[in-house]
Amino acid sequence: MYSDSCLTIRCRSPHHSRNRSVTTTIPLEKDTVTATLDRTPVTRLKGVGPRNAEKLKRLDIETVQDVLFHLPLRYQDRTRITPMGAARHGDQTVVEGVVDHSEIRFGRRRSLLVHLSDGTGAVVLRFFYFSATQQANLSAGARLRCFGEVRNGPAGMEMVHPEYKLVQGDEPLAVEEHLTPIYPTTDGVHQLTLRGLSDKALAMLETRPDALPEWLPPEVRERFHLPLLPDAIRYIHRPPPDADQHRLFEGTHPAQRRLAFEELLAHQISLRQLRARSRQTPAPPLTGDGALRSRLLDGLPFQLTGAQRRVVEEIARDLRAERPMLRLVQGDVGSGKTVVAALAALQAVEAEHQVAFMAPTELLAEQHFNSLRGWLEPLGIEAAWFTGRHKGQKRAELLEALESGEAQVVVGTHALFQEDVRFHALGLVIIDEQHRFGVHQRMALREKGSIDGRVPHQLIMTATPIPRTLAMTAYADLDLSIIDELPPGRTPVTTVVIPDSRRDEVVARVSDACAAGRQAYWVCT
Template sequence: MRPEVLFPLFRPINTLKGIGPRLAALIEKLAGPHVVDVLFHLPSGAIMREEIETLTPQHLTRQIIIKTQVIKHHPSRSRRVPYKISCLSGDEKLTLTFFNGREDYLRRALPEREERIISGKLEQFSGSYQITHPDHISRINETADIKRCEPVYPLTAGVTSKTFHKALIQALEDLPHLSEWTDPHLIGRQNWPKWREALQASHNPNTISDLEPENLVRQRLAYDELLSNQVALELVRRSMRRRKGRRFEGKDGLITQIENALPYSLTHAQQSALSEIFADMHSDNRMLRLLQGDVGSGKTAVALMALAKCVQSGAQGAMMAPTEILARQHIESIKPFIDAAGLNVALLTGRLKGKKREALLEEIANGNIHIIVGTHALFQDDVIYHDLGLAIIDEQHRFGVHQRLSLSAKGRPDKGGVDILVMTATPIPRTLALTAYGDMDVSIIGEKPPGRKPVTTRAIDIARLDDLANSLSRKLADGERIYWVCPLVEESEVIDLAAAEDRYEYLNRLYPGHVGLVHGKMKADEKDAAMQNFKEGVTKILVATTVIEVGVDVPEATVMVIEHSERFGLAQLHQLRGRVGRGGLEGSCLLLYTGPLGETQKARIKIMRETEDGFRIAEEDLRLRGAGEFLGTRQSGMPVFKLADLAHHSKLLNVARDDARAFLEQDPELNSERGQAIRTLLYLFERDSAIRYLSSG
């Protein structure tokens, strides 16, 4: 149960005065459904105002506060002509200009022959001073109401700054005094304020520098959020460690048979990752391990060995991919080696229906199928395993912590449940790995298989598109294949981007019958057919949206053309580049861009040309774009932070991780005074589901 002290913060937004159903819906979309979400919606900038007594040219274009006397109103009889008010500030004339101004309101706010305090941006029009739509009009005795530094918030259509401020002021009044959850020694060392003062100060900056991520107030709030994240993950991790696992024993005959059937020897990095995985499988604890390896580093071979280890101990193994295309590719790539070892492997996807599905489920339930490859369908309620011992999940960033935990339920508790190995080809920066996968052990395959040549990367102006398209004929004559990636599916009227369908028609005119098309709006079987045609060489050029980013392996593909490359994130560009040059031939990646490029876009292309190190690219992507947009979209497995900025607060994350682990060593049940405060912290940041992983339940 949420502690009573937090009840005021978790009231619905519409309990704030002046926030009716329409505004509540808009603010919920902007910040979230509760009062606390308004408090955690921090300012992104500030208006700095200067209080002056005399109008001078040096104040032009600045935000000012000045006393003025209202001389005369000049109402407008036409909507096209603004309503003007002549004023006098000291010896200088000042005109206040209002478009669509309401006369009754303006005469009440600015009565003739009276003085008022005005704030706004000072401009010059026809040689005289002017302020258009002053943002504050106050009586002489209310000058303190105008802030010298006024915070500016990210807003959405329909929510004005004034409305949001009203909601915020009420929310700040409800701020409770909460017990301290952060280590007092750390607070003293960092010179941080208390939580309540920090939140109040974050909405009342005195200078622009108060809004910087490195500011003490922002650091304190970021740390609280990161601590809640790390405590939650550590509780999940401890819960998994407490559950008795199974020891995978038995002679290594199957592993030897599969290793002998492989056309290459495992690299040192693959063997190192395998030894870590096997150590987990030999132990009494359940495995929960992340296997990170760049595109083409050989994760599938490692997964295959782990599956063999599981099966030779008498259990079943399952391998889940995010899409049917990938599931089919996995089964195609591992089947020859599985067959060599005399094992049975089957594919289970959502498309399998009726009697065929029933027959396969029966085979799985009675243990005749040793390895099952598929999509989410593997873990539906009606799929019952004879004895599932190992679940391997490919492209882990699509599944969050809770999905990982729900997989364990498919195993037999009497045998020690299910070991979980998750794999990703998206190199994840260490800071993100800690926040998303802090509950897991990590293995990294840091080298590519021998013989893999580097991919040449070049940036080309879109103006040279025709030359590029015509030059592809040489590659096609040599039997090579080409990916051509576009960012959108249909022509957009708003942004003139090359659509996949238009590019398909253009290339098909140049190379009739040799061009295929695949995009996200196609049906699954149409997509599969287009990919299969490209794989088999029926088509030689595949025009695609980023659906090809994850996974499909075509050894003959040597050229990757990415249109509007300036619109893609670095991690995405790296993933796409990894799809070519996999069959021993040299690959090239051509980044088509539309100039002029901004600094960030130039930096992205420069890094792509400089390195193929996925981890360096991932770190740069995080730095350039921030965590929210990492991986191209806000993926479900990645936590979204409101107060912490991982690009700036990574050092605090390390401190939070160490603090969480050390504290839970002393107080695993969160029973001490600080432990109780940390429980409140978990509820505050809505990570309370982690509380059920406390060993007492």
């Protein structure tokens, strides 16, 4: 999409050509706005009318650029003819030969058997669905070129419903010049249709190479050994016969890495833009006098670890600022994230603002509610619990408490997103395991707390171990704090992966633990 001053880039993953895309907007010089392929509707390609366009829309294909970024899932090698004597079970290959004879075999299912040979061996073509015309064309003496998967049959090698062509006269049919792409498809859109569209789109790119802008500077491409974007697109759609199919399948080919690099770059720029816009929006400075926090720390039966103290100070510094905090706190189960969140909540309450603590499930929300209630009630602060199960009078009372400001801290689930939930002065949003919600839901809760143009601060918590470099990439809109120290007496959490074939052993282990008076929990997803 475009305007007179900017262009929106959509980058697709080589592994998820349909399901995943990243967008970012880049300013353009005035003379750069030309008929780029993202502005060229797919109906400009010959053979695409309104009905086909509607079907293609289900694949997120609306422009010629979308066709180019609708990438193959895998490839078939139709560039060479395999002697039938060399064909092996499981091969997907091209064979060519003469029909010796054909017959209709009656059994559990009626089938047409076409016996084909080429002098080196023989293959039986088996058709369960066929017409009289098809049967006549596949009679003795006909020369066929077939593509399909070779299987072991009752009487030797066979292909079931192969693709085939009749070879007329003495002029040999040309083999494919490239590996044949297999695209993600949908009802009503055949592989041949998608290959034809990609042929036309590539031809358009050939005549208008500038219509697909190259955004990476030469020095970046040279540093990472990346091909030009049009070259990468052409290679992925039409790999040569000697292409490394293993690397293509694994997504590690330089042409695929070129697209992946651009996708990650677009993702990074998008999040940086989101972060920049967020920082332009004011937030209430939550200073507080520290009295409630001091009382909580004095009443705890344990001392905070050095890592907890460091993260608490990072959060406190952010909350005192007049721009919204966006911070991700990462720590193992048992590292003490909840008490860190409680101290952040008290800083907001000291500054006469409300706190919303959101968890993805009622079970987790209830656990956080019980922990917070045990810490906050001795300080004279009553925490509220708000989930979808609250109905009628109880729900009405909770909504009134939130809107009046009587409820200073509320713990809940997705129910906090609901339209009738209103806050008096929401200053801090705490979200546990934010990947279960998504950016849009997080932004929706932020907007719900907007008052006089000011938005609440956000603290995100996760126990998911995320490598720092990945966190910086995936959560570029967030500052990162890591609680990398367990409290004294806590043993490190051991995570193991066990195959489903050992489920009985897991059940027995859980049974033994319960019999010994310990507890276990089993989460079904």
